[in-house]
Amino acid sequence: MNQTTENQIDFSALPAAGLGRRIASIVYDLLLLAAISLGYALVIFVIRMVTEGAPEQGQMMASPNPSVQFVIMVGWWFTLASYFNWCWKKRGQTLAMKTWRLRLQQSDGSLATAKQRWNRCLIAPVSIVSVVGLLWCLFDKEGLSLHDRINGTRVVLLPKKIN
Numbered sequence: 001m002n003q004t005t006e007n008q009i010d011f012s013a014l015p016a017a018g019l020g021r022r023i024a025s026i027v028y029d030l031l032l033l034a035a036i037s038l039g040y041a042l043v044i045f046v047i048r049m050v051t052e053g054a055p056e057q058g059q060m061m062a063s064p065n066p067s068v069q070f071v072i073m074v075g076w077w078f079t080l081a082s083y084f085n086w087c088w089k090k091r092g093q094t095l096a097m098k099t100w101r102l103r104l105q106q107s108d109g110s111l112a113t114a115k116q117r118w119n120r121c122l123i124a125p126v127s128i129v130s131v132v133g134l135l136w137c138l139f140d141k142e143g144l145s146l147h148d149r150i151n152g153t154r155v156v157l158l159p160k161k162i163n
Contacts, residue, residue, distance in 0.1 A: 004088060011109030014156035016143025022155060023099045028096035033080055040079045081121035088117045095112055101158040112153050123147040 048061065055061050065070065087094040092103040092111045102122075104112050112120070124147040127133025133146035138151060148154050 004093070009159065011103070011105055011156070014103075014109075014158065016137065017100075017157045018143075019134065019137055021102060021157065022137070022145070025096040025100045025102055026066045026128065028099060029094055030067045032095060033083070033127050034078060035075065036083055040076055044075075062135060077121075081118065084121055085117045088112055088120075090112070097155075100125065101160070102160055103156050104153055105156060107154055108155075112151075116151050116153050120147060120153060122148055 048064070052061070063069070067095075084094060086105050087097075088111070092105050097103065104117075106112060106116070124133070127136075127145065127147040127150075134144040136149065137143050142154070144154055
C-alpha cells in the first residue's frame with residue numbers, strides 16, 4: 001500500500017478545508033470542550049467548598065461576587081484556549097480536526113506560531129458565533145474564514161493517508 005508520510009507532503013499546496021468539514025469539526029470539538037468544562041467546573045466547585053464551606057442542607061451555594069465570577073470566567077476561557085493551543089502546537093490539529101483531516105497552519109505550510117494560536121482563541125469564538133466568520137470562507141478567494149484571514153492562518157484538508 002502506498003502510505004503518504006508527512007515528509008512527502010507540501011503543506012503549503014494543500015487545499016483550504018470546506019465549510020462542511022469545518023462545521024463538523026466544530027461540533028465534535030464542542031463535545032470535547034463540554035467535557036473539559038465539566039472538569040473545570042468540578043475543580044471550581046471543590047475550591048469553593050474548601051474555601052467557603054458546604055451550604056446548609058437544603059440551601060444552594062451562594063453566587064460568588066462579580067470579581068470572583070470574572071476570575072472564574074477568565075480561568076475557564078484560559079483552560080479551553082490551552083486545550084486548543086496544546087493541540088495546535090503539537091501537530092496543528094485538535095482531536096476533532098484529526099478526525100476530519102483538517103490542519104491549522106500558516107500559508108507557507110508551517111505550524112501556527114504561539115501568537116497566532118492565542119489570537120485565534122480570542123477571535124474565532126466571536127467569528128464563529130456571529131456565523132459571518134465561517135460563511136466568509138464561501139466568498140473568500142482562498143477559502144479562508146474571517147478569523148483565518150485576520151490571523152494569517154489557514155485550515156487545510158489533509159490527504160487521506162497521512163492521518
